[in-house]
Amino acid sequence: xxxxxxxxxxxxxxxxxxxxxxxxxxxxxxxxxxxxxxxxxxxxxxxxxxxxxxxxxxxxxxxxxxxxxxxxxxxxxxxxxxxxxxxxxxxxxxxxxxxxxxxxxxxxxxxxxxxxxxxxxxxxxxxxxxxxxxxxxxxxxxxxxxxxxxxxxxxxxxxxxxxxxxxxxxxxxxxxxxxxxxxxxxxxxxxxxxxxxxxxxxxxxxxxxxxxxxxxxxxxxxxxxxxxxxxxxx
Numbered sequence: 001x002x003x004x005x006x007x008x009x010x011x012x013x014x015x016x017x018x019x020x021x022x023x024x025x026x027x028x029x030x031x032x033x034x035x036x037x038x039x040x041x042x043x044x045x046x047x048x049x050x051x052x053x054x055x056x057x058x059x060x061x062x063x064x065x066x067x068x069x070x071x072x073x074x075x076x077x078x079x080x081x082x083x084x085x086x087x088x089x090x091x092x093x094x095x096x097x098x099x100x101x102x103x104x105x106x107x108x109x110x111x112x113x114x115x116x117x118x119x120x121x122x123x124x125x126x127x128x129x130x131x132x133x134x135x136x137x138x139x140x141x142x143x144x145x146x147x148x149x150x151x152x153x154x155x156x157x158x159x160x161x162x163x164x165x166x167x168x169x170x171x172x173x174x175x176x177x178x179x180x181x182x183x184x185x186x187x188x189x190x191x192x193x194x195x196x197x198x199x200x201x202x203x204x205x206x207x208x209x210x211x212x213x214x215x216x217x218x219x220x221x222x223x224x225x226x227x228x229x230x231x232x233x234x
Contacts, residue, residue, distance in 0.1 A: 003027040003104040006095055007055055009041040010156030012108030015141030016131055017053065018148050020106070027106065029055045030098060034090045035067030036158035039176060044153045051150075060094035068158060072186055076193035081162045081206040096125055104128055112137040160186060162206040166214050169205065173215045184211055 005020065007013045007029040017029050031045065048055055065071040068090045072078055079086035099105065101124030109116050110131045120127040131141070145152050157163065159172055159179045173180040187204045194201045203210050 001102050001104060002100050003106060004095070004099055005029040005106045006091075006108070007031040008108065008156040009037065009045055010108070010153055011138065011141050011145065012110055012131065013156070014044075014048070014150070014153055015136070015144040016106065016108045017055070018144055018150075019134070019136070020130065021053075029053075030095060031055055031057045032060050032091045032094045032098075033057050034060065034086075034158055036069050036160055038154060038157065038159050038172075039179075040154045041156050044151075047150075058094060058098050060090045062089040062093070069160060069182065069186065072160070073189065076189050078186060078190045078202065078204045079158070079160055079162050080202075086158070086161075096123065099125060101125060106130055110137050110141055111135050159183060160204060162204055164205070166205075166217070169211060169214050180211070180215075187211055 003026065005013065005017055005027050007017065009031060013029075020027055045055060045057070059066050062071060063074075065074065068079070068086055071089075072086075095105075103125055105125050105127050107117075107127055107129050108131060109129045111134075114129075114132045117129045117132055118127075136144070142152055155168070159176065160183050164172075169180075172183070183204060187210065191201050191203070202208070205211065205214060
């Protein structure tokens with residue numbers, strides 16, 4: 001059976017790919033591009049491919065949309081933590097549709113988070129977690145990447161992901177004000193829609209705080225220089 005690596009471009013999946021290559025595994029690394037990955041992730045992907053590391057990038061499609069942001073904008077909604085429909089529609093389903101079945105799917109869950117691993121063998125796809133099997137934790141992943149002479153990538157994930165920490169939202173505001181502006185606009189569009197339907201208002205951040213408030217809190221802890229202007233005025 002063919003073996004696939006579900007590649008996200010973060011520390012764990014990069015380290016897993018490198019270790020698999022070191023061990024002589026035959027596999028195909030596949031990344032489902034939501035169109036909303038952080039610029040640093042796209043840059044890191046380009047770095048890997050320029051060095052000859054084989055990573056296949058596929059374009060997902062859901063409801064006629066190939067970009068998660070456009071999907072959310074059309075339906076006046078925002079990604080959610082539970083259920084993580086965005087990951088299912090733009091990551092999991094496209095990957096499984098791409099795989100030639102039956103097959104193995106390798107997932108980058110490290111030994112320090114083994115509680116997240118769940119036995120799964122559905123629709124001809126059987127999941128495996130080599131990092132757990134090898135006892136490689138997060139630091140082990142970082143060490144493996146450095147040992148190959150590569151920089152350590154940023155945490156992977158969409159710039160509109162609800163699982164981001166406050167620090168990540170603030171860093172997005174500082175480093176990519178254009179994307180933060182888009183996140184603000186999407187959040188406001190969703191809030192207006194929910195209010196028009198008489199529903200409980202939700203926000204992009206999983207803790208239920210508007211992004212405008214998050215970036216103002218304790219901003220001195222993150223940077224000293226003046227924040228760059230944003231198209232939406234924040």
